[in-house]
Every structure is written in structure tokens, then in C-alpha cells.
Amino acid sequence: xxxxxxxxxxxxxxxxxxxxxxxxxxxxxxxxxxxxxxxxxxxxxxxxxxxxxxxxxxxx
Amino acid sequence: xxxxxxxxxxxxxxxxxxxxxxxxxxxxxxxxxxxxxxxxxxxxxxxxxxxxxxxxxxxxxxxxxxxxxxxxxxxxxxxxxxxxxxxxxxxxxxxxxxxxxxxxxxxxxxxxxxxxxxxxxxxxxxxxxxxxxxxxxxxxxxxxxxxxxxxxxxxxxxxxxxxxxxxxxxxxxxxxxxxxxxxxxxxxxxxxxxxxxxxxxxxxxxxxxxxxxxxxxxxxxxxxxxxxxxxxxxxxxxxxxxxxxxxxxxxxxxxxxxxxxxxxxxxxxxxxxxxxxxxxxxxxxxxxxxxxxxxxxxxxxxxxxxxxxxxxxxxxxxxxxxxxxxxxxxxxxxxxxxxxxxxxxxxxxxxxxxxxxxxxxxxxxxxxxxxxxxxxxxxxxxxxx
Numbered sequence: 001x002x003x004x005x006x007x008x009x010x011x012x013x014x015x016x017x018x019x020x021x022x023x024x025x026x027x028x029x030x031x032x033x034x035x036x037x038x039x040x041x042x043x044x045x046x047x048x049x050x051x052x053x054x055x056x057x058x059x060x
Numbered sequence: 061x062x063x064x065x066x067x068x069x070x071x072x073x074x075x076x077x078x079x080x081x082x083x084x085x086x087x088x089x090x091x092x093x094x095x096x097x098x099x100x101x102x103x104x105x106x107x108x109x110x111x112x113x114x115x116x117x118x119x120x121x122x123x124x125x126x127x128x129x130x131x132x133x134x135x136x137x138x139x140x141x142x143x144x145x146x147x148x149x150x151x152x153x154x155x156x157x158x159x160x161x162x163x164x165x166x167x168x169x170x171x172x173x174x175x176x177x178x179x180x181x182x183x184x185x186x187x188x189x190x191x192x193x194x195x196x197x198x199x200x201x202x203x204x205x206x207x208x209x210x211x212x213x214x215x216x217x218x219x220x221x222x223x224x225x226x227x228x229x230x231x232x233x234x235x236x237x238x239x240x241x242x243x244x245x246x247x248x249x250x251x252x253x254x255x256x257x258x259x260x261x262x263x264x265x266x267x268x269x270x271x272x273x274x275x276x277x278x279x280x281x282x283x284x285x286x287x288x289x290x291x292x293x294x295x296x297x298x299x300x301x302x303x304x305x306x307x308x309x310x311x312x313x314x315x316x317x318x319x320x321x322x323x324x325x326x327x328x329x330x331x332x333x334x335x336x337x338x339x340x341x342x343x344x345x346x347x348x349x350x351x352x353x354x355x356x357x358x359x360x361x362x363x364x365x366x367x368x369x370x371x372x373x374x375x376x377x378x379x380x381x382x383x384x385x386x387x388x389x390x391x392x393x394x395x396x397x398x399x400x401x402x403x404x405x406x407x408x409x410x411x412x413x414x415x416x417x418x419x420x421x422x423x424x425x426x427x428x429x430x431x432x433x434x435x436x437x438x439x440x441x442x443x444x445x
Contacts, residue, residue, distance in 0.1 A: 007216075021367060024370070028370070042359075046353070048218075
């Protein structure tokens with residue numbers, strides 16, 4: 001997964017997946033892949049909320 | 061030389077003269093106070109009234125609050141939100157006293173709070189007017205609030221890195237950390253303290269310097285929190301300072317203030333996002349992160365609900381296809397009493413390909429009948445199938 005993922009990008013990626021699945025735009029073949037992607041995004045948000053990464057550089 | 065008189069004779073005359081002129085009278089005066097020495101345990105306060113011409117003191121008089129009037133000082137601090145200290149100008153009711161040993165002084169009987177509050181209000185209004193006049197980015201809105209770049213700076217989706225300006229070991233710091241540390245949701249925050257005095261004459265400059273440190277820091281901060289502990293109901297002076305208010309208004313990182321109580325709104329509060337107490341600021345931060353997590357939860361539920369639905373639909377469709385395939389299978393058809401007609405091992409679907417005399421095979425469920433065509437007739441609507 002992208003190392004530069006932020007809360008905002010994770011949220012919008014997840015939202016995109018939800019919209020795709022709700023609009024029947026996902027092929028059954030790729031379903032497993034999408035589920036994995038969604039799980040990773042959710043996991044990212046939930047764990048990032050609960051851990052501190054010491055940030056040494058300013059994000060602009 | 062005439063015979064000298066005793067000191068007491070002269071002083072008695074002075075005493076009598078003063079008494080004659082001032083006894084039973086009180087006077088309203090307006091003056092600056094200095095050398096204020098409060099003795100809360102005894103309920104006394106010694107001070108001096110002065111009047112200046114520029115920086116030169118031209119008039120000076122000792123004064124005192126005795127215990128019967130001391131409540132005025134307590135009330136003054138409560139009403140005006142500022143400490144009764146040297147440098148203030150007050151309006152008060154006094155009585156002239158003369159003591160043969162300690163000399164002349166003024167006994168303060170009452171302070172005019174309305175004057176003090178009015179004066180503060182005027183100063184406050186002047187500072188607010190100046191902020192708007194000299195800084196085009198600061199605007200007074202029709203609802204009485206102020207629009208500032210700081211208030212318009214977007215809050216992050218999630219708060220993680222917090223710069224905390226507060227006094228060391230203060231109630232404010234404790235109250236804030238109590239909510240943030242070990243919160244029941246398990247959210248982690250990186251709180252960097254910027255500790256300084258936040259009360260007193262130099263406080264506004266010290267707070268301003270902390271803001272400059274934050275702006276120059278290598279650490280990225282999502283938010284700056286300025287909190288002041290409970291208990292200190294007075295002395296908001298530093299938060300009404302023009303330079304500090306201006307710096308806050310123009311500061312690029314969102315600032316949350318928790319420096320007062322219900323009835324206190326300082327100018328600094330008006331320039332940033334104001335919450336009442338350190339606890340409220342911390343709760344606001346937690347709730348922001350909670351609401352983000354809730355949105356993620358909702359997306360998660362929607363996603364897996366739809367995945368579940370898609371899989372169920374696919375399974376239902378598959379069952380349907382299987383049934384249709386089964387229904388169409390030749391065995392199913394033969395079981396129902398239909399037959400298959402073949403000629404030269406090919407299924408005949410078009411009777412035109414068959415002529416009288418041809419040999420065909422009629423395949424039934426259990427046997428195949430070989431027959432020669434003797435007659436062909438077109439089906440009529442009345443033909444009984």
C-alpha cells in the first residue's frame with residue numbers, strides 16, 4: 001500500500017470503492033481484490049488513529 | 061524669638077483644621093493607583109493615589125482600604141476580570157483622615173465598578189476597531205463575530221499532532237492532558253508543550269513568542285491549543301493585547317482557545333476558535349477524531365453489505381441458471397414424453413428436410429424407433445398435439 005496514504009486519501013479511496021460496489025461496477029472476478037483493498041484502508045485508518053508516528057519533517 | 065510651642069499643639073491645630081473642613085464629608089476622586097499592598101488575611105489594603113504629568117508624578121497621597129471596604133477589591137477583580145494592581149485608574153469614594161502620628165491619608169470607602177468596566181470596554185472596543193482597521197484580513201461580521209484567516213483555516217480531518225501553549229504545571233495543562241491521555245477510544249496524540257507564563261504584564265509577549273516558535277518548528281502541527289486553568293477568574297489582560305490578538309488572527313495553523321469561562325471572551329478568543337475550558341478543547345479534539353472513525357465505520361458497513369448482496373445475487377442467479385440448464389436437458393424433455401427425430405444421425409428441426417420414403421430415427425426415453433416416412437401433412441391450428 002502507498003506509503004504516503006493520509007486519512008483524507010484513505011477516506012476517499014474507501015468511498016470510491018463503496019460507490020463502485022453500490023453501483024454494480026465491480027466484476028465478480030475482482031471482488032476479492034476489492035475486499036482486500038477496503039480492508040487495508042479501514043485497517044490503516046483505525047490503526048493510524050491509535051498510534052503516534054514521530055514526524056520529523058513538515059508536510060507542506 | 062517667640063516661645064516655641066510643643067509639636068502636639070501645632071499638630072492638634074492641623075488636626076482640628078482638617079476635621080473642621082473634612083469631617084463627615086466623602087469625595088469621589090479619579091486617580092491612578094500604585095504601591096498596592098493587599099493583605100487578604102487581614103482584609104486590609106495599603107496603596108497610593110497618584111496623578112502624573114507625562115511621566116512625572118505631580119500629586120501623591122497615601123490611601124487605605126480597611127476591612128469594612130475590602131470587599132470592594134474582591135468585587136472589582138470579579139467584575140472587571142483584572143487584578144487590582146498598580147497602574148490601574150479607578151474612581152472611588154474617599155474620606156480624608158488625619159492621624160497625629162501617621163499623618164494624612166485617604167480611606168477608600170467604595171469603588172465605582174461601572175467606571176472601571178466602562179473603561180475596559182472602551183479599551184477593548186478600541187483594540188477590536190484597530191484590528192479591523194489595520195488588518196484587511198480581519199473582518200467584523202454582521203452577527204458581531206469576527207472573520208479571521210485563523211478561523212477560516214481548515215481543521216484537519218483527524219487531529220494527531222498538537223502544540224499546547226499553557227502555563228507549566230497549571231490546572232489547564234492537567235485538565236487538557238487528562239482528557240487527551242488514556243482516552244477510552246485509544247486515540248493517540250503527539251502533544252508538544254510550549255510552556256510559558258500566561259498571566260501578568262509580560263504574558264502577551266511570552267505567548268506570542270511561543271506562537272513564533274510553533275510557526276518555526278520542524279514539527280508539523282495540526283492544531284495549536286491555548287489553555288488556561290480554572291480558578292484564575294481574573295486577569296485576562298494578556299489575552300486582550302493587540303499584538304497577540306493580531307498574531308492569533310493571522311496564524312496559519314488553526315488555534316483552539318480554552319482560556320476562560322462562560323462569561324469571559326477575550327479578544328484572543330474572538331480571533332480564533334473559542335471553546336470555554338481546557339476540558340472542552342480536549343473533548344472537541346477527541347470528538348472530531350471519533351466522528352471520522354464513525355464515517356469510516358459507516359463506509360465499512362455499506363461496503364460489506366453491498367459485497368454480501370452482490371455475492372448472494374450471484375448465488376441466486378447461479379441456482380436459476382442451473383435449473384434452466386437442467387430443464388432444457390434432452391433427458392428432461394424425453395422424460396416428459398417428447399421425442400427427438402434424427403435422420404442420418406442429425407437432429408431434424410426443419411421437416412422440409414425430410415421426404416416421404418426417408419428413414420428416420422425417433423428417439424424416445426427408453427427406445428429408438430426406426431421408421432420410413434409414408435406421409436407428410438402440415439399442422440393445422442386444429443391439429444391435436
